[in-house]
Amino acid sequence: FTNEPTGSSVTLGFNVPQTGPYADEGADELRAYELAVEHLNGGGDGGLLNTFSSKVLDGTGILGKKVEYVTGDTQTKSDAARASAQSMIQKDGAIMITGGSSSGVAVAVQGLCQEAGVIFMAGLTHSNDTTGKDKKANGFRHFFNGYMSGAALAPVLEQLYGNDRKAYHLTADYTWGWTQQESIAAATEALGWETVNNVLTPLAATDFSSYIAPVLNSGADVLVLNHYGGNMVNSLTNAVQFGLREKQVNGKNFEIVVPLFSRLMARGAGENIKGIVGSTNWHWSLQDEGSKAFVKSFGTKYGFPPSQAAHTCYVQTLLYADAVTRANSFNPCDVAAALEGFEFDGMGNGPTLYRAEDHQCFKDVLVVRGKENPTSEFDLLEIVEVTPAAQVTYPPDHPMFAGGQLGSCNPGA
Amino acid sequence: MFGLEKKDSLLLLIVAILTMCAPFILNPFPTDSGLAQFNAGYPDLMQRFVIFGIFAIGFNILFGLTGYLSFGHAAFLGVGSYSAVWMFKLLSMNIIPAIVLSVIIAGLFALVIGYVSLRRTGIYFSILTLAFAQMSFALAYSVLTPITNGETGLQLTLSDPRVLGVSATEDGSIPVTNLFGAEMRSAMDVAMGPWTFTFSVGYYVCAVAMLLAFYLSIRIFRSPFGMMLRAIKSNQTRMNYTGLNPRPYTLAAFVISGMYAGLAGGLMAAMDPLAGAERMQWTASGEVVLMTILGGAGTLIGPVLGAGLIKYFENIFSKINDNVLHGWFAFMPDGIEDFMVTLVHPFVGKGWHLTLGIMFMLVVIFLPGGLVEGGQRIGRMIRGRKARDAKSTATKPAE
C-alpha cells in the first residue's frame, strides 16, 4: 500500500492553514499535533493517553515506530491544500493526512486521500457534506456538524427564548453555510419557530450593514448568523452596532444566535459575543478527566488553553494511532476497519462512536454562551448545556446527508 | 531545427533537456540528507511547474508582446478545469477529449471577454478583465454551484455516468485519468545510491505539452504576427496609419493566451481531477502576472522560470517548520542553534509569504528585467571582458 513505513519511523502529514485568515486557528491545530506526537512518542505527561479508554498506545510511537511529522500550508484553498497534501504523500511518504479548518478544504483533501490511498483524519470541518454527500471510505471526521449544531441548539433555544419566535437567517453563500442554515432552520422550525427570511451573503463581504439593516423592520425577533471566521466576527459586530441586542420586538428581547462558535473567533468578536448562544465541539472549561488532562498538558506546554480545533486535531491523531495499533497494520484498509464502529471514551466528549456507515463521530455537543464577566482573555464562553449524543444522532440515510457513497477503501499502490 | 533560428533552437533544446531530466535535476539532494527538504522532484510539484509554466507562457504572449495587462486570466484556467472535469464525469477518463474541450471552451470564453474588454486599453482594459474574472469566480462559488460544486470544487464521484467508461472500478473506487490506458497517476521510483528519483506518466504528459506550447510560443514570437503585436505595444497610431487594424491582432493574442490558460487548466484537472472556484479568483490572476514579471515579461523563458520559482516557494518553503530547522542546526551548540532557529523562523513555514514578498522586491529592484536579466548578467560576467570592445550599439530584440 501507499507509503508503507519501512524504517524505524512513520510520518504523519499535518496540513493546516498557516497563512490567510485562519492562520491562528491553524497554528493552534499545529500545536495540538506537536503535542500529540510528543505524547505518542512517550514524551510530556502523556496527556489523553492516560484517560483514553483504549489502552493499546504505550508511548513507544505507533507499532514501535517513532512518529515523525511534516507540516504544510493549506492557505484555506482547495488547490493549495491538495498540493500540500500531495507533497506530503509523494515526497515525504506521509501515511496519514490530517488537518484543515474549513469544509471546502476538508472535502477536497479527503477526495485526494481517497485517490492516493492514505487515511484522512479531518480537522475542523462542520459541513454536513464532509460525512454526507462527499463522504469517502478513507476519510474520518471527529468534529461535529451542522445538523448536530441544530439538534443541540434547538432545545436550549426553546428553553431560553420560548417557542414563538421569528427567525431571520443570514447565511454565508456557499455549501457550508447552506447546510448549516438548512439544519438550524429545520431544527428550530420543529420547535414552532418561524423562519421569516434567509439572506445569502457573499463570502467576500466585510461590511454586513446592508444585510443587517433590513432585519430591523422585518418583524423578526431572532437573528441567526450562519457565518464562520471573519464573516462571523464582522456580521456579529455589525449586528450589535445596529443596536439589535437592545431591541424589543413583538414584546420580546431581540436575540442573536451564532450556531457555530469557536473561542478564537469569539475573541475576535470581543465584547459583542457576550450573552450570545451557539454550539461548539469542545471547550476547555469542561470538567471531565479527559478535558482536564488535555488542558493541563497543552496549557503547561504553551501557556494558554487549547481551542476546539486543537482538541479535535489532537484527538484525531491519537485515534489514528490507536486504530493502527489495534489493527496491527498501517494498511489504510485495516486502519479504516479498526476505526469503523469504534467506541471510545475519555477524550473529553464523553462516550463516542465512530459510525461505520459514514465515518462520523457521535458524541455530546456543547451549547455555550458568551460570558458576561470573563476573568481572562481565554475565558469567553460558558457552557449552558451538554447535549447528549443520543439527541444529536441521525440515521445514516438522513436526507441532509444523502447523495454520496463511501465507496470502498483504497490502500493505494 | 523545426524552422527556428539557431539561437532559438538552442533555447528549445536546452528547455527540452531540462524538462526531460527534471526528475534528476530537481532532486539534487540524497533522500535522507537534511537538504532533501529542498528537493522538488516529486510528480505533483513537477507537474505544477510545467502547468503553470504553460499558463505563464500563454499569458506572456498577450502581456509580453502587446503590453495588454489582463488581470482576469485565471478565469480561463478555471473554465478549462471545469470543462475537463465535466468531460471526465460525463464522457471518459481519457485526458485527450477533456483537454481538447478545455482548450476550446477557454478559447470561446476568451473570445467573448476579449471582444468586449479590448474596446479599452491600458488600465481600463485591465479592470474590465478583472471584473469579468471576479464575476465568474463569485458566480462559480455560489450561484452556479450545480455546475461548479461551489466552495468544495467539482470532483469525480462514484455515480458519474461516464458514457465511454465505467462509473466505478471493480474494487469500488473512482477510475483514474489516463492517456489511452497509461494512468496519469502511475509513477516509477528508481533508487540510485542514496538518491530516489520518481518518473511519473503525468509529469511527462505535461512536459510534452509544455514543450509544444513553448515551441509554439517561440514561433509566435518570431513570426510576423508576433512583430505586429510588438508594434501594437509600441505605437498604435502608426499601426492604424499603416493600414493595419490592431483589434483583430490583439483579440487573436488574447484568445491564444486564453487557450494556453485553458490547456493549463485542462492539464491540471487531468493530473488531479478537481476544479475549484478559487482558481478563478483575482489572486490567481495576479499570480500569473507576478510569475511573468518575475521571470521577465516579453522574454521567452522568463515566465516559466517565474512560475517555477513561485510554485517552489509555495510548496517547499511553506513546509519548513521549526522541527526541520532544529534538525538543520542540530550540529551547532545549543544556544547558537536556538538563535539560528529564531533567526530563520520568521521566513520559513508559516512565514513563507514574507520570504516571497522580500524576493519579489529584491528581484524587481536589482534585476529590472526579471530573472532572465539575472541570467544574462551572469552570462555576461562569464563571457567577461573580451567581448567588451566588440560591443555594438544595436539593441537586440527581446529574447
Added chain:
Amino acid sequence: MDAILLQILNGLDKGSAYALIALGLTLIFGTLGVVNFAHGALFMIGAFCAVTLQRLFGLSFETIDETQTDFLGNPLKVKTPYVEAWFGPDFGATIIDWSVPLAILFAIPVMLVIGYVMERGLIKHFYKRPHADQILVTFGLAIVLQEVIKYYYGANPIQTPAPDALSGVMQVLPGVVYPVWRVVYFCFAVLVIGGVFAFLQFTTFGMVVRAGMADRETVGLLGIDIDKRFTLMFGLAAAVAGLAGVMYGPINAPNYHMGMDFLVLSFVVVVVGGMGSLPGAVLAGFLLGILESFASTTWATTTIPGINQIIIYLVAIIILLTRPRGLMGRKGVME
C-alpha cells in the same frame, strides 16, 4: 420607505469607506501614476495604529488574586493598565475608551513617516519603470507589511471599539435609527475628502504634480523640484489611507489582511471614477457603495440570484463600456 432610507445610509457609509480608500489610491495611482498594490496595506497599517495605541494604553502590571484561579488552577493574575494607575481609574478608563479617536493624532505622523520612507526608499526609483515592475514591487511590499503585522498581532481580528459615547444607535429620522459611529465615519470622510480637495484646488500643488506626472523632465527644466512634491503627495496619500483605516476599526475589527480585501475593490473604484480624477474616485466610491447596498436587499437577490456577489463588477463593466475613461477620467492617463 424606511428600508430604502436605511439602505441609502448604508450605501453612503460603505461609499465613504470606498471613497476614502480610493481617494488615497488615486493620489498615488491616478496622479503619480504608480500602480500601488501596497495601498491596502497602508489602510491596514492605519487600522493597526489604533490597535497599537489601544495596546499601549492597555499596558498593564499584574497582581495576583488568590480568590480566583486560572485555567490551570493556579491563582489568577489580574491585570491593571498603567494609565488607570497613573490617572485614576476613571480618567484612565476614559483614555482607553477614546483610544480610536486619539489614534487619529497618533496615525497622522506615523503614516506620514511611513509614506515618506516608502517613497524615498522605494517608490522613487519606480516612477519611470514599467507598471509591471511597480506591481511586483508594491505587491511584494504589501506582503511584507502584512506579514510583519501578522507576526506581531496574529491573524485573528482585533476589536477596536468606538468610545462608549459614540457607540450605540442614534435617531436619524423619526423611526429610523442608525449606528452613531457610522454617522461619525461618514462625516469624517466628508471632512477629509473636502480637505484634500481644498488643498489641491486652492494651491498650485495639484497642477504641478499632474504636470510632473505627465512630463517630469520638462517640469524640472522649469526649475521645479518635482521629487519633493511627489514625496509630499505620497505622504498625503498614505495619511489619507491610514486615517480611513483608523476610523474603520470600530466598524469592522482590523485584521492583517483587511487591506487585501479592499485592494481590488479600491482599484475598481478608482478606475470606474476615471484615472486621474479625484472627484471621479469619490463619486464612484459613493455610487458603488449605494448600488452594493441596494443589490443586497432581499428584493434584489430574489429577482436576480447572486446579484449581490457581482454588482460592483457588473456596474464597473457597464460604466467602462459606455464611458471610455470611467466617470470623469482624464485623457492619456494609463490608457
Added chain:
Amino acid sequence: MGILEVKDVGKRFGGLQALSDVNLSVAENTCHAIIGPNGAGKSTLLNCLVGKLIPDTGSVLFDGQSVLGRSPHEINQLGISRVFQTPEIFGDLTVMENMMIPLFAKRDGAYRLHAVKGMWSERALVEEAGRMLDEVNMADKRNMHAASMSRGDKRRLEMAMCLVQEPKLLLLDEPTAGMARADTNNTIDLLKEIKEKRDITIAIIEHDMHVVFSLADRITVLAQGTPLVEDLPEKIKGHPKVREAYLGEAA
C-alpha cells in the same frame, strides 16, 4: 477630376472654426503643396483626409470613393499614406522591423495572422525593405532600435515606411523639419524620383520654401482655415497677400 477631391470641408473645435469651406483638388501624379501661417489648419485638413478627424461638413473623395466614415486603417488600404509632423514610428522595434510592417500591410491587407511563420523567411519583403533603406541612406542603421535614433533619422525612417507602401497618395506633414540640409536635399531628390518612377501623388505641408518650390507643381495657401489662393509656384512667390501673411522676407 483629381485623384483627391475635397469639397466644402469645415471643422470646428469648440469656439474655433479651424477649417471652413475648404475646396481642394489634387491632380493625379502631381505634387501639391499646402502652405500657410501657423495654426492655419493645414494639419487639421490632413487629419480629415486620413480619418483622424471627421469633418463637420463637406466631403472628401479619394479615387472616386468617399473616405469619410472610414477608419484610418481602411483609408490607408485605399492608398493614402501619411508622414506626421512629430515622427510616429515603432520605437521599440528595430529599423528593419519598422520597415517590414508596412510591407506586410501592403501585401496582406488590414489583418492576416501569420502566427507561426518565421518573419525573416519573407525574403522578398526583406529585400524590398533593404532597398528602401538604401534609398534613404539608412542601410547602416537597419538593426538600430528606432527609439534611440536622432530625430532627423526618425523622420527619414517614417518617410521610408510610407514610401515602401507605394501609396497612391502620400501626405507629408513637414517632412524635412529638423533635417540637416544635406538630407533635406536628398529627400527632395528622392521624392522627385519617386514621383516620376512610380505614379504617385504627393500632398505636402512645409514651411521650408526651398523644399516647397523645388517640389510643388501647385500650391494652395491656407489662412485661418480657408484657402487664400491656389496657383502655380511662380505665381505664389510673387503674390502680395501671401508675402504679407506668410512668406515675409524669406521669399
Added chain:
Amino acid sequence: MNVRPDFSKHANQAETAPAFLSVWDMHAYYGESYIVQGISFNVHEGEILALLGRNGAGKTTTLRSIARMDSPQVNQGEIWLDHQPLHNMRSHQAAQVGLGLVPEDRSIIPGLTVEENLKLAQIAPPIGWSIERLYDLFPRLGERRNQEGVTLSGGEQQMLSIARALARDIKVLLLDEPYEGLAPVIVDEIEKTLRHIKEQGMTTIIVEQNAVRALQLADRAVILDTGSIVFDGSAAEVLENESLRAEYLAI
C-alpha cells in the same frame, strides 16, 4: 569659494574676456552609447552661439547635458555658468541658477492649458516676463490661452515653448531648433525677438538646421561632428569658409 578653472588653456582660441558659460571636456552617454566625446567651448555674456552639425551629431545631447537632464549621463567634464558649477546640479537646480532650454520636441505638458503651461514656469524662482507680456509677443497664444497646450498647431507649440522659457528670468537660453515648423514670417518675428533680448544681455546658444539663418544671427559658431568639435570660431568665418560649409553643413 568657487574657484573657476582657467579654461582658456583648453579652448581652441585664446580668449580675453572671461567666459560666462563654460563647457570643458564633457563626455556624455546614453546608457552604453558614447555620444558626446569630450567637448569644450565657452560662451561670453551677451553672446549668441550657433551650435551646428548634421543629424545625430550630438547637438541635442550637448544641450541636454548642459541643462543637466537625467539622460544623457555626463560621466566626465565640467560645466560652469556665471561662477556656478552646473555639473553638480540636477536640472531643476540648473534652471534656478538661470538656465532655460527650449527642447527640440517642444515638450508641451499634456493635460495643461496654454496658460497653465506658462504659469508652471513661474512657480519656482526666478520669474521673468509676465504672462501678459508674453501674450503681447505671441498674440496667438493669448487667443488660445484656455486651449489644451498639446492641441495647438505645431508652430503654436513652438511659440509656447519659447514663451515658457522667457517666463523665467534666465541668464542663458538654449534653443534646440527654434525655427522648426514655423512660418517664415514668424521666424522673422522670433529672430527679431532674439536680437532684442540679446540687447538686454541675454546669452544664447542656438541649435538650428537652417544654418544660414542661425549664422546670420550668431556671433560665434561651433560645429559638431559625431560628438566632437570640428570648428570653433566666429560665425562670419563659417559663412565665408566654403569647404567647412560643404563638409559639415552641406550648404
